[in-house]
Amino acid sequence: MGAHQAIRAPVFNGPAGWAMILPPVPPRPRLTGAQGCDVAIIGAGFAGLAAARRLHQLDPSLDVVVLDAARIAEGGTGRNSGFMIDLPHELTSADYAGAGDSHDWQLTRLNRHAIEFAAELVAEYAIPAGWFQRAGKINAAASAAGLAANESYARHLRGLGEAHEMLDAQAMREITGSSYYRGGLYTPGTAMIQPAGYVQGFAAGLERAGVRIFEDSAVTRIESNAQGWRAVSAQGSVQAQRLILANNGHLESFGFKRGRLMHIMLNACMTEELPPEMLRALGGHECWGATPADPMGTTVRRIGPAQGGNRIVIRQGGYYRPGMQTSAHDLSRLVAHMRRKFDVRFPMLKGVRFEYSWSGHLCLSRNGVSVMRELEPGLFAACVDNGLGTTRSTLTGIGAAELLCGRSSDITGFFAAEVEPARLPPHPFDSIGANLYMRWKEWQSRLE
DSSP states (O other), rough: EEEEEOOOOOOOOOOOHHHSSSSSOOOOOOOEEEEEEEEEEEEOOOHHHHHHHHHHOOOOOEEEEEEEEEETTTTGGGGGOOOOOOOOOOTSSSSOOOOOOHHHHHHHHHHHHHHHHHHHHHHHOOOOOGGGOOOOOOEEESSSSHHHHHHEEEEEEEETTTEEEEEEEEHHHHHHHHSSOOOEEEEOOOOOOOOHHHHHHHHHHHTTTTEEEEEOEEEEEEETTTTTTEESSSSSEEEEEEEEEEEEEEGGTTTSSSSSSEEEEEEEEEEEEOOOHHHHHHHHSSEEEEEEEEEEEEEEEOOOOOTSSEEEEEEEEEETTOOOOOOHHHHHHHHHHHHHHHHHOOOGGGOOOEEEEEEHHHHHTTOOOOOOEEEEEEEEEEEEOOOOOTTTHHHHHHHHHHHTTTOOHHHHHHHHOOOOOOOOOOTHHHHHHHHHHHHHHHTTTTTT
């Protein structure tokens, strides 16, 4: 019988701004005492909630319990930038192109399945329309290198037969209100979500369907026994026949895939609600999202009242932290960096205050694979989203549920064909090498 003790718990700095701009939600109960269920899921983010919904679809009689270390939408999920991207979006690539046309075509089809899964639950659970919008996204370019990256990616999209539109500087100014960008590449298939609202509505819908969710219930130990798997928290435990780990990079915290996962901490800032005079000075469209033409650049998103107010969100400044923790100093340093990025893009908004700033965590493998498989008898993983927390985590959650129920699908087949995450260099060489590389890439993409 195996046991796995968690060696760390999630640590973030700053409030999850997406949750802060929505009406407060009453807290859910903590796990106390001894509970029992058919399937327990550790993690109430995109993967864990998707797994719970897919389990309910496959077998409504299953008693499902979901445990989260934080409150819904205040952990890693509520710190996401909210892009549900359908097309290849390989962060280690120079232009987001993936492993090849065949692989990218297959992954695009699966990503669209995840987006449809999300659209269906939005309708089923009566989630407000503003929290899930099929708005598309822009790869924004501010330099000759950025324009070249967009041209390269556009050629890749043409090879895949995918719709896209090249935007010039005037079109970018009309959309964003900013004269900073020299061009853009628009693709229509991305859904833009209010991540906190989306997962709050998702969780509430699952509860109405009979799924039990416990918040502030960090699991410190999992152990197999004759009845299946037992998950233990500070104040209680759950005995389940089967268990799904849907905790992204914290899979490693329980002893799995050690030395194979790259933990990147990102930071974001959200402005105060823009006053009417600032909105007039800015112009542009009410809602849009721009990822940088170079993956190491700056992501910018403007939201409107349907998402929590007229605000701009900016994200930049990644660094490698194998301990999956950030400090207040890290966040403060990067907020100043993002302020400079913001001001050069929106000089007409100088003086607008950043109301919220926060750190978040993404998990990559060197070879771009996820971990969606049975780790031990009755123990399944839906982890390692490779920086695609919305679509990829939704897919791994669906896949883990299907695998647990003995179902085969295109999703289970895709992840079953993936190899193990590649090994990283030994510590501290992994940290030194990764951070030097990211600083170099950030300098190269500094205009983006």
